[in-house]
Amino acid sequence: MNTEAARTPPSPALKSDPRPPPRGWPPAAWSLATTLASCWPILLPYALLALLADTEQGRDAVAATAAASAFGGAGLHAALAQSFSVVFAMLAAHTLLTSPRRGARRTTATIRSFAKHDLLDTAPGMVRWKAYTIRVVPGLVGLMAGFVPLALIEWQTAAAPKLYGEQAWLGLAQLVPIASVFLFHRWLIEYRFLSGQSLLILFALLLRKRVDWSYEIILSVLALASVGILLLDLSQPILVMFIASVLGLLAAEALRRGQPLKAYVPSHAAIWACTAIALCGGVLLALDPGWWGMTAGTYVVAAVSLNAWLGFAILLWRLLGATLAGFAAILTTILVLTGPFGAATVRFVPPEPTPAISAREHALEWLRARTDDIARTRGRYPVFIVTADGGGIRSAWWTAGILARIQAMSPEFYRRSFALSGVSGGSLGVAVFAAQAAQAADGLPDRERCAAGVWPDCAEDVLRQDFLGPALAAMLTVDLPRSATRTRLLPDRAASHEVSFEEAWRSAAHAGHFEEPFGALWRGERRRFAVPLLLLNTTDADTGRRLVLAPVTLGDDTPERGDLAPLLGEREVRLSTAVLLSARFPGISPAGRVPVERAPGHEYLIADGGYADNSGGASAQEALRALLGAATELGILQRIQPVAVVITNDPVPPESPPPIPPPVRSRDIGVIGALAGPVATLDRLRQANTQRAREAFLSAVRSADGCVLDGFKLRRDETTTFVLGWMLAPQARNAMAAQLAQMESEERSALRLAAALAQPADRPLPPCPSVDPSASGNQRGAAAIVQ
Incomplete structure (x- = not known):
């Protein structure tokens, strides 16, 4: 580079047009x-x-x-x-x-x-x-x-x-x-x-x-x-x-x-x-990621976080110079990648003494509280058990929307629902319905109830919020620095995610059910037998065992299933925390650490419930067993008709898929395919296990001469994408609302049949189309299930 020209004194005659000349492009x-x-x-x-x-x-x-x-x-x-x-x-x-x-x-x-x-x-x-x-x-x-x-x-x-x-x-x-x-x-x-x-x-x-x-x-x-x-x-x-x-x-x-x-x-x-x-x-996002994430939205959160990290890089660049700033960036990256990013300690609240009861004991008291209704019912008394598949906010919106519309058509629906088994996003949907049931059981005036007591509007007001923004804001502005510095100065992204559930419910319902302890939903004479049981399914990340968080115990632990409440010891979690324990979406939410009280230095690692059973069918089958066992003990088994409400949210085509998928065409598998193939195979295995758990539950319902309502499927829409995440675009919400409205208008839809079965006791009930013809009587099928 010729630096002599730089020292040449200026000459007025040499000034020229500074535009790039035509040649030399x-x-x-x-x-x-x-x-x-x-x-x-x-x-x-x-x-x-x-x-x-x-x-x-x-x-x-x-x-x-x-x-x-x-x-x-x-x-x-x-x-x-x-x-x-x-x-x-x-x-x-x-x-x-x-x-x-x-x-x-x-x-x-x-x-x-x-x-x-x-x-x-x-x-x-x-x-x-x-x-x-x-x-x-x-x-x-x-x-x-x-x-x-x-x-x-x-x-x-x-x-x-x-x-x-x-x-x-x-x-x-x-x-x-x-x-x-x-x-x-x-x-x-x-x-x-x-x-x-x-x-x-x-x-x-x-x-x-x-x-x-x-x-x-x-x-x-x-x-x-x-x-x-x-x-x-x-x-x-x-x-x-x-x-x-x-x-x-x-x-x-x-x-x-x-x-x-x-x-x-x-x-x-x-x-x-x-x-x-x-x-x-970036500091404002870190101090209150929940509020900013829900107010500004995910796109703005991502842009602001990106600018904050870019500002941090410029600060290092200006203060340290290029070389030292490069070393600092490499060191920060190593610290982030090796820090505690994938798991976070679960939030606890001060415990309130509550006697532990089994699911069968709860079923006995639940049925005794309905003795008069069972006697007045024309025919058998329908008892609903709901399962809600995982699927992020898509599942939550679809599940809460279906249950709320059934309730709007039949006010007795929530009182006839014995258990709600949810996984991941489905847990959020059933939790919203249970919180609405608690409000209704309290008998609050309409002006204090969510959306003046209109259940579908209430559910939509709660779940239309952006739940991805708070988690993303905390991940980018809190968890990354926490991982690099090994400190715990601010709440992690799981806590921010839970706070977003609490704020969404509070803004819509003007109540604090999601901030209260999980067991508070069933405390009090009015709530105790009015609010359905919540069976929130999670997974033990170390053993792969299915764990269930519920206000009751489902029975002795087995290698396949365990109750989560005893593992918490004397501690208790909020309803929002209980929901997120079931919905620890990989990457977005860290796995939950539950320290063992009796063994310092040891802990349980809780992951998303979809790893073990994404249908909730296995837990629902145990609730059914407890219900039928209690009915047998009371001598009213012939008067009880279990009704399975199966809610799935994976978009399905208008035509039914073949029972056995056709073979795929031969294809070459490259390096990427070889690395990703085992992961895809494991996911298909998880789907097969989920289908087996669901079919086992439905078979048990049919064996007890019960009803199976499995027509709550989300239909594929060629113009709309129903994403798997923690927020929904208005177009997706409108498409799902249109499908629900179509279900309400169809005479023979599963929605209308569920609402008809939940009618008051003095009205005739419609026949159930799902009775298993191979079952030779309710007594025999129920006895096999109880055993």
Whole structure:
């Protein structure tokens, strides 16, 4: 590199047009590409955000944020987060390109020398193009940070995410990051105040400054193009706006005249101010991830967390230099990967003395409390046992919606429900229904009850919240630092997840059932036999044994099943904690550590219940055994009709699948397939075990001459994706609500039949279509089940 030219005194006659000449574009393109590639530490995190946003759960997160208006709620937070990401990515790129590295320092010093005398066109070789790209690349990086995630989603789904609500606000909100690129570059170069376009021009005219109309013209053209794009109703407006913005920036820089010194030296005040804002955003998320996650939404949480970590990297870069900052980044990564990230201690509450009773003892008292109703019933008295498969928030919404609609059609349904067996997300759905039953049993006035006592609206108000945002916020801003520092200063992501359940119920029901101890749902004379038993299924991660958390004991422990309550000892958990113990979704929620009181240093590790049995059928079968045994002891077995309500949420095609899947075509298995194949096989084995547990339960119900209502299947929708996660987009919720409404309107649907079976005792009950013809009487089948 020729540094002698940098020492040459300036000559007024040598001033020339600083625009890139027509010839020499290949070296300019090469310099632009290499400079853009050198910004990979900044582009990589945003590329990761784009890939996460392009997953099924990520698209739902964007769609859920899009449900808010442009100037309220999550929409406003998304607009601010995206605009700040654009500006901060530009600043980070400036910092990286002008950092005090040895080679960069020499290049920057040479560029500064030529730029100071306005002689860049006389600079040797690549120095001129390096100066040009250092000015252009930060704007490109900013546009990529702001637009690529949304443009990728739009391209994959062939539909605009509409992150800011309506189409009109979409165009205006997208102009915010576009304008920030142009105005920020102008302010950084010419010491001008960062403000609106027209106000910027007014200030320049009042100060008698020369106005370079290239930026104003380009930005005005982009504004008109945005309006035109929306009026033309293009299928991918965000992608078109992004491409137009890149071309506009390149055109504006090509038309730009004058290259002052400030073009290559970022404002230190602006860098430190934006870094401080990014770090403060991460601190705010860490202090209250539950509130911010539910208010701002998952997409905003991911963007703010990303900016916070980028701010931390810039802070290290500016304070330690490139070499030490690189070593610090490597050390932090090692500490995070080796730290306590995969498991967290379960939250406990002060215990309240409660005598432990068995499921059979509870069934005896439960049946005695209904002696008069059983005697008045025309025919056999229906007793409902519900199973709800796992499936994240999809299962919770589907389960709670079905149970609430049955209850709305038949007010006696919750009193005739003996047990609700849930797994993972299904546990959240049955817990919401049980909490509603506790409210109804308390006899609170309508103004104090959830949604004025309208069960379906109450369930939807609770479960429409974003439960992924709080867990993600705590994971990125609390658990990662906790893992690196080995400290426990703030609650982990499991605790934040549980708090989101509590806040969702409190905001909808104005009550604290999810914050209270798990056993409090059945305390009191009114609740004791009115609220159905909750059987929340979990898994012992060390042995693979199915564990059940319930207010009763199901019997002696076996190698296949154990009661979780005795393992807790004298401690007790909240209802929200009990639900999450069953729903420890891999990766999102850490496994739960339960220290052993009698053996210090030892612990149980609790994982998602879907590992052992994703149907809840095995626990439901044990509840059925206790019910029939109690009915036999009371001599009323002939008067009891068990009814199995089986709720599944895996989307099924309209036509029934074949009983035996056809063989797959021969195919080659590569390296990735060889690594992923065993995991897929284990998952299919888990599905087979789940199906066997469900069929065993249904066979037991049929053997007792009971009813099997298994028509509560979520149907596949070609236009809607029902994702497996912890938040649902409005489109998915609307599609499930439409299917439930269709069930309500069909005369012979499982929903209508369940509601008819739950009618008051003085009304005739419909015949049950699911009686096992091979069973020779209720007594024989029930006796076999009890034994």
